């Protein structure tokens with residue numbers, strides 16, 4: 449498998465006039481290989497957007513090595529720009545233009561044959577709405593139009609920052625189907641999200657970021673397997689007696705109001721045999737598999753007390769995303 453995105457030791461600190469220094473990305477590593485649908489998962493403020501912006505040259509990194517399709521990024525990105533589609537900042541469209549006209553402008557500007565327009569509209573499911581004005585589009589349709597614009601160049605790599613943001617459940621499902629279709633056609637996708645279920649449903653690989661650092665990476669099933677504590681949930685008619693029997697057999701058991709959890713067992717057979725031999729019949733035996741949500745919460749910090757809202761990740765002093773109204777001193781020279 450060839451590396452499509454390589455990031456090593458990325459660092460970015462913002463210096464804001466109001467709040468001082470803010471470490472957004474702190475020695476972060478990421479490897480995306482060809483053919484992957486790679487989830488880039490992290491809580492709000494953990495550094496996902498900053499990483500993607502640094503990769504694409506929209507913000508200057510302080511340190512680190514980055515490559516896209518083998519070329520050093522962002523310096524040599526123009527060499528591979530035609531093979532990469534990215535939606536990192538929310539795209540702004542002219543409301544009075546139709547979707548078709550919007551894409552025609554972008555196609556001309558990018559030297560893409562206009563015959564691609566109908567193809568990408570079809571691909572994102574906007575074929576029948578392409579001649580309507582964008583101001584009449586729903587948020588989900590605007591997101592599709594953004595994806596369509598990124599697809600004009602027939603990219604090998606698609607980078608999507610929070611594509612499901614702001615969408616309703618139907619829109620999220622449509623976006624998921626779209627990403628899957630693209631992946632099936634061979635496009636490598638890097639998709640950032642703080643929505644765990646999305647990543648678990650769409651992605652085959654995942655990198656989890658917390659406070660600007662990578663805290664887990666690999667195949668989704670392998671990352672999950674690393675957190676498997678080999679526990680089984682057991683429901684029996686006489687839980688007290690069953691717990692005693694299991695403990696007598698050398699197993700560790702936790703008692704809950706309506707069930708037991710047996711720890712450190714690879715399958716349920718040991719449990720059902722131990723209990724069955726003593727005439728304690730098992731009503732339910734369910735292996736407790738970790739899901740991405742529990743792994744994510746474990747890796748990205750304490751969930752805290754249920755009554756105390758979980759704080760935004762990535763900044764010791766912040767209780768909210770500090771971007772609004774703040775000036776990134778580093779960017780003045782870059783964006784001017």
Ligand SMILES: Nc1ncnc2c1ncn2[C@@H]1O[C@H](COP(=O)(O)OP(=O)(O)OP(=O)(O)O)[C@@H](O)[C@H]1O
Pocket residue numbers: 462463464470471472490491492493494495496497498499642761762763766768769770771774775776
């Ligand atoms: N231009 C900026 N100036 C100052 N601080 C910034 C700037 N951009 C990002 N930050 C800070 O850097 C940290 C990481 O932000 P980033 O947007 O990369 O996180 P994220 O993981 O994409 O979050 P979300 O899921 O909420 O989009 C946050 O604390 C944020 O407030």
